[in-house]
Amino acid sequence: MEKAVDPKIYFRTCIALLALLALTWITAYVDLGPFNLIAALAIAITKAILIALFFMHIKGSxxxxxxxxxxxxxxxxxxxxxxxxxxxxxx
Amino acid sequence: MPTLTSPVSEESEIVAEQFDDIDQQRSAAQLGMWIFLATEVLFFGGLFLSYTVYRFTYGQVFVEASRRLDVILGGTNTAVLLVSSLLMALAVRAAQLDRRLLLVRLLVGTALLGLVFMSIKAVEYHTDYVDHLIPGTRFHWAGADPRKAELFFWLYFGMTGLHAIHVTVGIGVLLVLALLACRGRFAAGNYNPVEISGLYWHFVDIVWVFLFPLLYLVGHR
CATH class of the missing domain: 1.20.5 (Single alpha-helices involved in coiled-coils or other helix-helix interfaces)
Incomplete structure (x- = not known):
């Protein structure tokens, strides 16, 4: 049976995700030309990786x-x- | 609630016949869920592919159409789903630690945030209806290229609609889990259903993480 991890990891992951959401929101109001899409996708991919690693326990599986x-x-x-x-x- | 019976007799009750032990049963359930999620990636993938092709082809119209969406409501919904994922992760942990009351509360909390998400989505859809942005005979677009703008809204409703169906299914699953947790179904390490439902909920969250910037934040605002 897998051991339960320290809940701090989940809280930190959530704070990081909300910070990235704020970042993606802010960058949307700055004209970066084609890099708006690249920045938005890079942030979304980072968020997806964080969710998969820590919430979905890919880390350690x-x-x-x-x-x-x-x-x-x-x-x-x-x-x-x-x-x-x-x-x-x-x- | 933890019982006082020996772990051996408990395990024989919760491990299905075809498995050697509870660990094997658990890894089989997880692998099965991840394979299902891979099929889900491709299920949504078709829509993401259509989106990619048409955004590539009609970039400027997509920027204008995207500005009609409410970025405040969409962003709030992203935050709601991210926090619901936190509650879900904590729920799986509560199940691992056999803390029944906490588990029930967290499952209900996650489901409630799912309902908040769906309510905000309903408000958005209603505004789109009033503004004649739903594709079909009543679709009205004042700018240039109404057909191309309509295509953006087909994709918007297709993608968010399919996602909303997934959220609805998730809410149902969470409420059933909460009911079963109340009855002590997940005691003594038998928390597989909670864990794999958690994987599903996080996956639905990841889909929205991509939908939000792709639909609401096309180009800069």
Whole structure:
């Protein structure tokens, strides 16, 4: 049976997530050109990783679970990358 | 409530026939849930792909359409879901520690925050209805390229709608778990259902973490 972790980890994760939400909100009001999208996605990916690592206990879980978690993301990236390889190169 | 019976007899009651022990049962449940979540990533993935293609194609119209969404309500909803994820993580911990009353309270608290999220979403949808932003015959767009703006709102309602269905299912699951927790179903290390439902709830949270900037914060405001 997995041991319960110190609840401080959950509170800190939540505070970090709310801080990142504030950051994404603020950057939306600054004109960064194409970097608005890149910044928004980078922050969203960071938030998703924090949730997966600490709330979903990917940190400290077996490699099998790491593989299962990454598999979904990998297939999504293949789906988007190959589709954009078509759309982004059309004239 | 912890009982005084020996752990061996408890374990034989809660471990299904096909498993050697409770640890094996637990890892099977977790792997199964993560594989389900991978299919969910691709379920939402189709919508995210459509979004990517059309944002790539009609960037400027998407910026204008996105400005019609209420960023205050959307941002508040993000915070609500993030805090609900905190409560869910604490609920799983309460289940691990066999603290029944705390578990019930945290599960109900998480479900209530889910209801707050859905209420705010309902207010947003109502405003969209009043403003004729729901795609269909009543859709009205004063700016240029109404068809392309309508496409943004198709994606907005498709993505947030599918997400809202997931939140609704999650609220139902949480309330059933709270009821079962009241009856002591998750005592003595038998907390698999709480843990994998937690994974589901966190996943739904992650989906919204991407939906918020992609739909509400297209371009700068």
């Amino acid at each position: 077996s490699r099998l679970l790491h593989l299962a978690a990454l598999a979904g993301v990998m297939w999504l990236l293949i789906l988007i990358a190959l589709t954009l390889a078509d759309y982004a190169t059309r004239r």
